[in-house]
Amino acid sequence: MTKVAVVLCAACFALPAAWAEEAHFIFHSGSTTPGAIRVGDDFAYAPDKGYGFEPAGAVVDSAAHCARPASPTADPIIVPDHSARFSVALPEGSYRVTLTFAKAPKGAITAEAGRFILLPSASKQKLTKTQSFIIDVRHAALPTLPLNAPGGIAVRLNPRECGSYSWDGKLTLGFASDAANIKTLDIVPVEVPRLFLMGDSTVTDQPQPPYAGWGQMLPLFFGNGIAIANHAESGETLKSFLSELRLDKVLSQAKTGDWALLQFSHNDEKSQWPQTHEPAGTTFPLYLKVYIAELRRHGVNPVLVTPMQRLRFDTAGKIIETHGAYPDAIRAVAASENVPLIDLTAMSRTLFEALGPEKARAAFAGNGADATHQSAYGAYELARAVVESMRRQKLPITEHLKPGLAAFDPATPDALIQP
Structure with missing residues (x-):
């Protein structure tokens, strides 16, 4: 790898819109390091420079970053208000990010739209002043198609995703409370395997509380030898994930030795959604088999995940099954295709029944006001269950x-626990 060293004053020079190699930053006061850029507390992100702090609570034009126009009635996305978000424009790929602090961090740190990479409240180990992570950066664009080939040029993002930090061509770090504590930031491209996540809102990187997906907690359990690439999105089904070219995006990045976790059915089971509904006894397992075959064709190791339970208890304190025949359909496909299975349906039943009807509310958004989607605590517990099954x-x-x-x-x- 060729190392490009640049020594620039942020107030005097413009940087490329996207970095091609390493990027090194110094925050606040301190000695000058060759090849590093000094960043002031109030240096706002500038597209011509390709780095800076994002404005808190910024309103993002939802149509500006979409592969398809947003609905005329769609509201713009309100970027959640963190104490600080720092972004660097980068090419698509995996990066080792190393942060040094004046003192050990005490608050949560997220990547992209909300992927937790540090959660001190859940850590059982003493944290140090230096923290390192692997972060996956992606763009919506797809590889150029040959002449006359059918297909699309980009993932068909929905209005909720337009302007999202997950698709904006930048590596974004969010700091709950430690922005003033940062001394240096080093970003280096790396070649590591990816763990792709595919699924719905219960897996996705939820951008703001009280919602959280177990996929956005998964990086907390993995070291610096693999990149977590969370492609799950709210409302997705096996059909829509395919028609919106999301599977194509995953396959365009896939390399031999990568892994993929697939958790679908929450939305596939909705018969009131006629264009994306797949019955458990007919097309749902067939779509699953197509995904498995395509992933294997690209050298990826697929793992099927059954859906977690909803917050529904009977009078005896037992979980009421709400997914019908879908968990069994997933189990049957896993057996017939010789694919590993993570039975999150069974593990979440055990988890929620152990908590009981009242305490289990804390595992769901809004203290149980939403009976499907998890809180940060619930997402963390489910991520632990996924890892334990592995x-x-x-x-x-x-x-x-x-x-x-x-x-x-x-x-x-x-x-x-709370972030």
Whole structure:
């Protein structure tokens, strides 16, 4: 790798709109480091420079970044108000991000739209002043098609995603409370395997509380040998994920040795959605098999995940099943196609019943006002369940887990945590 060293004063020079190599930044006061750029507390992101702090609570034009026009009635996205978000324009790829702080960080740190990469409130280990992560950056664009080939030029984003930090061509870090504590930021491109996540709103990187998806918690459990690429999105089904070219995006990035977790059915089971509904006894398992075949054709190791339970208890304190025949359909496909299965339906039942009808509300958005979507606590517990299932099955991907992770028993939930 060729290292490009640039020594620039942020107030005097313009940088390329996207970096092609390494990027190094110094925050606040301190000695000058060759190849680094000094950034002031109030340096706002500028497209011509390609780095800077994002304005808090900014309104993003939803049509500006879309592969298809937004509905005329769609509201613009309100970017959640963090204490600070710092962005760097980068080409698509995986990056090792190293942060040094004046003192050990105390608040949560997120990447992109809300992917948790540090959560001190859940950490069982003493944190140090230097923290390193692997972050996946993607764009909506797809590879150029040959002449006369059918297809599309980009993922068909929905209005909710337009302007999202997950698709804007920048690596964005969000700091809940430690922005003033940052000393340096180093970003270096790396070649590592990817773990692709495909699914719906219960898996996606939810951009703001009280919602959270288990996929956005998964980076907390993996080390610096793999990149978590969360392509899950709210409202998705196997059909829509295909028709919106999201599977094509995953396959365009896939390399031999990558992994993919697929959790669908929450929306596929909605018969009131005629264009995307797939019955569990007919087309749903067929679509699953197509995904498995395509992923394997590109060298990716697929893993199927059954859907988590909803917040529905009977009078005896037992979870009421709401997914019909879908979990069994997923189990049957996993068996017939020899694909590993993470039975999140069963593990979440154990988890929620262990918490009980009242305490389980804390695992859902709005303290149970939403009976489907998780809170940060619920998403964290489900991510632990996913990781534990991987370990129990001794899947090769577990070699990338952080060392020293404690075993997790859904029958013994963690105490309530908050980001």
